[in-house]
Amino acid sequence: MTHNNNIIKHLFLFILISSFFGIFYFENQKASGTAADADRINRQPKIEEKIITDKKKNIEIGSGDTYGVLMERAGIGGAIANNIYEAAADKYDLVKIRAGRALELIFEKDSDNLKELVYKIDSEKEVSVRNLKYFGGTATTSAWMAKVKPIDYEVKIVTKEGEVKSSMYAAALENNIDERAIIAFANAFQWTIDFAMDPRIGDKFKFIYEERYLDGKYVMPGKILAGYYINNGKRYEVYYFKETEDNAGYFNAKGNSVQKMFLKAPLAFKYISSGFTTGRRYVTAFNVSTGHRAIDYAAKYGTPIRSVGDGTVIFAGWNGPYGNMVKIRHNGTYKTQYGHMSRFAVHKGAKVKQGDIIGYVGSTGFSTGAHLHFELVKNGVKINPLKEILPPGKSIKKENRDRFFAKIKKWQKALK
Numbered sequence: 001m002t003h004n005n006n007i008i009k010h011l012f013l014f015i016l017i018s019s020f021f022g023i024f025y026f027e028n029q030k031a032s033g034t035a036a037d038a039d040r041i042n043r044q045p046k047i048e049e050k051i052i053t054d055k056k057k058n059i060e061i062g063s064g065d066t067y068g069v070l071m072e073r074a075g076i077g078g079a080i081a082n083n084i085y086e087a088a089a090d091k092y093d094l095v096k097i098r099a100g101r102a103l104e105l106i107f108e109k110d111s112d113n114l115k116e117l118v119y120k121i122d123s124e125k126e127v128s129v130r131n132l133k134y135f136g137g138t139a140t141t142s143a144w145m146a147k148v149k150p151i152d153y154e155v156k157i158v159t160k161e162g163e164v165k166s167s168m169y170a171a172a173l174e175n176n177i178d179e180r181a182i183i184a185f186a187n188a189f190q191w192t193i194d195f196a197m198d199p200r201i202g203d204k205f206k207f208i209y210e211e212r213y214l215d216g217k218y219v220m221p222g223k224i225l226a227g228y229y230i231n232n233g234k235r236y237e238v239y240y241f242k243e244t245e246d247n248a249g250y251f252n253a254k255g256n257s258v259q260k261m262f263l264k265a266p267l268a269f270k271y272i273s274s275g276f277t278t279g280r281r282y283v284t285a286f287n288v289s290t291g292h293r294a295i296d297y298a299a300k301y302g303t304p305i306r307s308v309g310d311g312t313v314i315f316a317g318w319n320g321p322y323g324n325m326v327k328i329r330h331n332g333t334y335k336t337q338y339g340h341m342s343r344f345a346v347h348k349g350a351k352v353k354q355g356d357i358i359g360y361v362g363s364t365g366f367s368t369g370a371h372l373h374f375e376l377v378k379n380g381v382k383i384n385p386l387k388e389i390l391p392p393g394k395s396i397k398k399e400n401r402d403r404f405f406a407k408i409k410k411w412q413k414a415l416k
């Protein structure tokens with residue numbers, strides 16, 4: 001009998017361990033990173049340890065559920081629930097918990113006593129309320145202490161690549177890249193490439209980014225660390241760099257910020273990603289001979305339109321064939337103009353920042369379907385926005401340059 005029990009015990013352990021490694025083998029396969037990337041798992045997951053020492057219960061928050069009701073449903077006494085609530089109060093008000101998320105309760109395995117409550121406030125932060133008896137206090141301590149801290153994801157670095165056959169978005173999906181990572185990657189190029197107009201068949205891209213896991217399960221992409229996009233034979237690169245604690249962003253290989261005076265497109269990538277094929281099929285580009293000195297972006301009715309740069313709204317109203325139109329003055333040299341809007345989001349005189357929503361796509365004026373008519377005016381002359389070369393972005397400060405170049409060396413190697 002004992003002998004049998006031992007076999008069962010070992011069999012169980014074997015299944016437990018092999019399923020654990022099985023999951024990770026699968027995840028590594030899915031990520032299709034290089035061998036070096038697979039080695040770069042920043043922090044090994046602590047699943048085994050948790051299985052042995054704690055019991056975790058996830059209480060899903062449904063619509064209409066309140067903290068008190070959920071705790072009661074989880075079998076936590078009113079006094080304890082109240083102590084946790086009070087301890088959390090000045091860090092996070094547990095009344096504000098949201099449906100679709102969860103309260104994570106961690107119990108001591110043997111006693112079933114509650115050790116900790118964790119609630120993820122958003123994708124970055126969580127509040128943890130711990131019973132000090134289990135976290136450095138004495139056996140008789142019963143106080144609870146709350147802390148808001150970054151979510152401790154397990155981070156895996158992955159490398160993905162693709163080749164454009166119809167659009168960058170389609171190419172990325174074909175390569176099983178998470179849509180959120182594609183959007184984040186494209187956003188790093190939003191001052192450099194107009195993904196509605198610029199892509200060509202045969203364009204190539206490759207990028208390195210973080211994947212976030214919790215308890216071994218994939219949650220979401222994290223930061224885009226580095227990448228390139230080869231557009232029509234020209235290679236553009238981005239590298240993430242934290243210059244100071246509150247100044248992080250993307251830089252090219254020379255150490256110039258990729259952020260420029262104007263965004264390349266007045267519609268965000270996530271709205272144009274699936275609607276466009278390579279370049280000009282659904283859009284009209286700037287064409288001097290036909291007199292169409294603008295770019296037309298086909299987009300769904302109601303798609304938000306953003307100002308490509310900082311400036312002042314000098315016109316927001318009806319303008320004949322342009323229908324509802326907004327004009328923005330950026331400086332003494334440049335203006336941008338946006339036509340056929342369904343609605344305005346700004347008034348004349350308003351100050352706007354780059355990326356601010358100024359209105360919504362429509363089909364007002366002389367227009368046969370929902371699209372945005374976009375013009376760039378330089379010194380009073382309408383010019384081709386796709387061809388205009390703007391001054392490079394700010395460069396990294398001298399004292400930080402060595403650190404930057406040292407940091408990107410490994411990314412450059414991986415992107416070769």
Ligand SMILES: [Zn+2]
Nearest residue numbers: 294295296373
């Ligand atoms: Zn037009």
